[in-house]
Amino acid sequence: MSTRSVVVDRPGVHRLVTGPEPVPGPGEVRVRVAAAGICMSDREVHDGRRDAAYVRYPVTPGHEWAGTVDAVGEGVGRELIGRPTVAEGFRACGACDRCREGETSLCQSGYEETGFTLPGAFADHVVVPARLLHPLAEGADLRAAALLEPAxxxxxxxxxxxxxxxxxxxxxxxxxxxxxxxxxxxxxxxxxxxxxxxxxxxxxxxxxxxxxxxxxxxxxxxxxxxxxxxxxxxxxxxxxxxxxxxxxxxxxxxxxxxxxxxxxxxxxxxxxxxxxxxxxVFGAPSAAWSYAVRAFTTGLLDPAPLITHEFPLERFGEAVALVGGGDPGTGKVLLRP
The missing domain is CATH 3.40.50.720 (NAD(P)-binding Rossmann-like Domain)
Structure with missing residues (x-):
């Protein structure tokens, strides 16, 4: 089976790549992406305006996303397969002083983040550590859940x-x-x-x-x-x-x-x-992710009305141009693989 992904090779240059489906390693899961939001940080990555310490080219962007687990790696329970989910983007080590205090967004082991230094969700599939998942309720609106990262x-x-x-x-x-x-x-x-x-x-x-x-x-x-x-x-x-x-x-x-x-x-x-x-606040620690997911699950938080545009992966260039374009009618722009 093959999978598609948007790759930004360098500022201003992107392409749609087709290759084999990624295979999750030990402790990882593969998620079939249902929707991925484009934010100004993604526009900065595309345009080359993000601080060089926080991006690594070539890269598949996409840090706001939701999807369904479709494969698991060694050591991960198969009961996760078929589960709707979102996941934290920061790859915190979990062992340093800040992580042990619960401040995982201040991890001292160095910066790594899905969609900036590691492959993100502007793709059919994304692979992430299972420990970063925040599973959602069955039947969750994955289109709206793509906004749980900014939430x-x-x-x-x-x-x-x-x-x-x-x-x-x-x-x-x-x-x-x-x-x-x-x-x-x-x-x-x-x-x-x-x-x-x-x-x-x-x-x-x-x-x-x-x-x-x-x-x-x-x-x-x-x-x-x-x-x-x-x-x-x-x-x-x-x-x-x-x-x-x-x-x-x-x-x-x-x-x-x-x-x-x-x-x-x-x-x-x-x-x-x-x-x-x-x-x-820069990013979100694990506790804030749990807070946002609970608010979404109980209906206190409803991101769906923010979505104004949806595009397939093939139209990434058109989609990213809308973000930060100044049109007050443009809200959240989604890619829908």
Missing amino acids: AVVAAAVRAGRPEPGERIAVVGAGTLGLLAVQLLAASSPAELTVIDPRARRGERAREFGASGAGTPEEAEELHGRFDLVVETAGAPATAASSCLLARRGGRVVLTGMFGPGATGIDPVRLSLGQLTVRS
């Missing part, structure tokens, strides 16, 4: 932010991460849940997902010092600094956006006088 990142941010009932909460950015954050934060019964995004259409979507209000960055200037918790999801040059301005004295700020060169610095005077607690 796990958001879950890490929500856990770090420790929302309490009755608090005022702001979410900066109404992209995939921001709208997923709205769903999870709404479950904490906030007194106010406001989304800040320059795109009015995205603000309307945020209300549909559970936000109590939405506004532009210009309108948000009147809200400085208002919020107990601010979850930043945009990664725009000014959003880290502006998120700190939105927080009240003694408030909490969680940064989830991926910032590039030119990002505006956070004012240290504001940090010290405001006694702010600021932390960042």
